Amino acid sequence: MKFLCDVHISLKISKYLKSLGYQSNHVNNILNKWNTTDDQIINYVDQNDLILISKDQDFRDEFLLKSKPKKFIKINLGNTSNNELIKSISSILVQVERLNVEYKIFMIEVSKNDYKIIKK
Numbered sequence: 001m002k003f004l005c006d007v008h009i010s011l012k013i014s015k016y017l018k019s020l021g022y023q024s025n026h027v028n029n030i031l032n033k034w035n036t037t038d039d040q041i042i043n044y045v046d047q048n049d050l051i052l053i054s055k056d057q058d059f060r061d062e063f064l065l066k067s068k069p070k071k072f073i074k075i076n077l078g079n080t081s082n083n084e085l086i087k088s089i090s091s092i093l094v095q096v097e098r099l100n101v102e103y104k105i106f107m108i109e110v111s112k113n114d115y116k117i118i119k120k
Contacts, residue, residue, distance in 0.1 A: 001100050004045050006054035007034050007043050009075070012054065013089065014083045020093075025050075038062070045069045051096065053089070067120055071100065072107040091115075 002023040005014045009026070017024035027033070031040055038058055045052045051071040052059065060074045073096065077088060088110050095117065099106045105120040 001097060002048065002050045004030070004041070004048075004050045004052050005042065006056055006059075007036075008055045009053050010044050010085070013085060014028060016086050017089075020072060042069045045071070045072055051100065059105070060109070062117075067105050070105045074109045076111045088112075 003014070003025070005011070005024065005026045007027050011026050011028070014024040014026045027036055027041060030036065031044060036044075038056070041052065042059070042062065044064050046069055049071075051073060052069045053073045053075065055075045055077075059069060059072060060067050062071050063074075073089070073092070075085065075088070076095070077085060092108055092110060092115050095115070096108065099108070099117065099119060103119045107118045109116045109118075
């Protein structure tokens with residue numbers, strides 16, 4: 001699997017995913033770095049078959065309205081430590097792997113002690 005972490009997701013999360021053997025990058029390393037627009041990010045992840053990880057509600061809205069980005073993990077944990085975020089992401093990786101194989105379009109919303117899957 002290949003991931004792109006949005007600007008409000010720590011670089012440590014991208015490094016953690018790499019340590020597990022996944023391809024992972026951070027928006028600060030691509031295009032216009034932290035000035036990359038949401039539309040540019042969506043196009044980039046969809047063209048490169050990446051899974052976007054973000055806290056940004058705008059991406060959720062765009063997914064629900066237009067199914068873009070095609071593959072999306074929405075983090076609903078507020079201000080949380082990197083360790084808690086890593087724990088939450090780790091708990092859903094099996095589901096993400098399955099969804100990534102079985103569906104072209106999906107979103108997982110991660111909340112404290114819970115997650116919700118929307119697949120198309």
